[in-house]
Amino acid sequence: MHNAFTTATLAYAQGNPQPSKAAFSVLSEQDFANSWAEITAWKGYAPTPLVSLAGIAENIGVGAIHYKHEGPRFGLGSFKALGGSYAALRVLARELTSRLGQEVTLADIRSGKYAGEIANITLVSATDGNHGRSLAWGCQRVGAPCRIYIHAEVSEGRAEAMRELGADVVRIDGDYDASVILAKTEAEENGWFVVSDTSWEGYTEPPRDVMAGYGVMTREACEALDKAPTHVFLQGGVGGLAASVAAGLRQYWGDAAPRVVIVEPDLAACLFDSAKAGQPTNVAIQEETIMAGLSCGEPSEMAWEILAEEASDFLTIPDNIVPPTVRLLARPEFGDEAVEAGESAVAGLAALIAVRQNAGLSAKLGLDAGSRVLLIGSEGVTDAAIFAAIMAENEKGIEHV
Template sequence: MDIFATAPMAHATGARHQGDAAHRVLSQDNFGQAIGEITQWDGYSPTPLVSLSALAAKIGVGEIHYKHEGPRFGLGSFKALGGAYAALRVLQRELSSRLGKDVTLADIRNGDYSDDCAKITLVSATDGNHGRSLAWGCKRFGAPCRIYIHAEVSEGRAQAMRELGADVIRIEGDYDDSVDLARAEAEQNGWFVVSDTSWPGYSEPPRDVMAGYSVMTREACEALGDAPTHVFLQGGVGGLAASVAAKLRQYWGDQSPRVVIVEPDMAACLYESARKDAPTAVNIEVETIMAGLSCGEPSEMAWDILREEATDYVTIPDSVVGPTMRLLARPLRDDPVVEAGESAVAGLAALIAAQAGTTGATLGLDSTSRVLLIGSEGITDPEIFAAVMAEDSNV
């Protein structure tokens, strides 16, 4: 565990503003509608919540519960819940407007409006998983799909989206540049952006994306029985973290766990937002291996929730990612084998590093702590996974 003990971690304390964002920004109705729809989809089944008892004992916490999203709808990621559902909601709103009548989600899902859907193009920028979910949803619902990716997105992830029927446009620059181009070309051509990040005047699709993620959180809560003491949540633009934090608050109330946000030190926009107590963009100079978390600008809608719910913000270096992936794939004693992608292990990597160093005490971790982790993806790029597995473990 030497690599974790020496890993540099930065910590910022959340200001914890008082408010009702966990109920107002994402309401119980938002979550309820998403859960009611997605659980009707062909292929739906809850993903595993696995217990890492041996690892918990080794690092000195009571319990580690890892929500493994690798099996989700065969797409390998929790993003399957968000992009596809948001696409369905965009189609519902647009068809209802064009046809002058209420069009239901079930009508679109069942193919009643496939000819009309074929005239509505949906677009988004992605690091991989959100775009794959959107492409999958568009294929199911019959809508054309354009996905914008930046220079560092792997070809394996690009090909997975093409195989689902999406037109994939690779650009020079980073994730935020791809977001800007997707918005500009959609406006020029009358297309509809389905993004997981919000900006002034654009909120409904990202709200639907975050509502879709609640399926995962509800499954975890029902499987746990008792409220966890801590939840470690990946950063990115903040959509995953905000959705999970809001659903946990609605489900557990005053027993809701301490929320720790985890980001790569090379893309720490939420950490900087916490330090400045305001949404803060950062320049990404070098891409992190945690591709899904390589985001320089927070979602303002997500920040509204996190500024009230998140207690702590930590950053981790790329050096702990590979060892954590290998630790899951080659587990201690009787812990289950979990094959996880680079972004999936951020929370676990931060937990191990915190306990190996001095940050654990700062986060209030001890032998009684019950920690919930969101394993946000499985093997979404087999070549990258194989390369990581081939490296020396050093743990």
């Protein structure tokens, strides 16, 4: 095991979990049921693997590690394929229903019934890569124009993947949060429709749909397990993934739902700071993290409603433990199945390994030899050049390959 895990500096903040209503009211059981019925009907749908990392589990002293590998999802390489694409259909259905004065269903849209009208409805979003790719794919499937805003540090490989799906990609000089602002502003000026995975005052329906789409992944994982995990380590970002999974686990397992541990880069820890402040808190990103999909300084208010009630623990991790974790999955040392994963996918596993090198932190999280940990491997190889640099152990300048 790489010595970076032993020497890693992790910051810890305690949550104040009081499971109440948010896991059922912000995202209802019907929201998840609707997304399941729609997404499982899409051409090419198949559950993604829940990989047992028994070798790593034995090495670090936990009972089991279950890694939900989202790399194969719809050929797009990440869990985001479930959210942006589903939300795009829902936005189109609501807008067409309003314009036409009659109910337009998702099946109507998928069938091409309203292709002429859809060709005049532009959908936009800001992204670090995966959400935009999902939105572009969803728009391409139904013929809707798509405009994606990316920040300065998004790799060109990820930008090109969106262009290949027909998106008009706009790169700005600022960070992710600046790209969100520009997407909102230009959408308002041009009559376009924002399909974002983060919520703000007065904007909740598309982010709710995005999180509902992610519920397909959580349900697949739950149905593949014979009993509830004791812990789930969830990467942060704006909080949409973490909140959706936490709500889905609560709805599925009830009082037996696992302890929720939130993991973020120490360079972009808005949920960590929110936990310390007891309310949604923005952070200014001074330097981009290697975990591109988690480089977010402003939490989703809707996601925070759920996490404030469900999350027990918040951790930050340094960038230097990410490349060794990517390599450990791709070149297994302990007999596990090889998994090719992206930088943001391994945040939970990196944190888990590092925590188990620290007896005090393990005790705080209630981790021991009997713990069964669920991890969300949120992306596969979404940028081949970055993955190749990591595998070549070229840990400098990876973000800019």
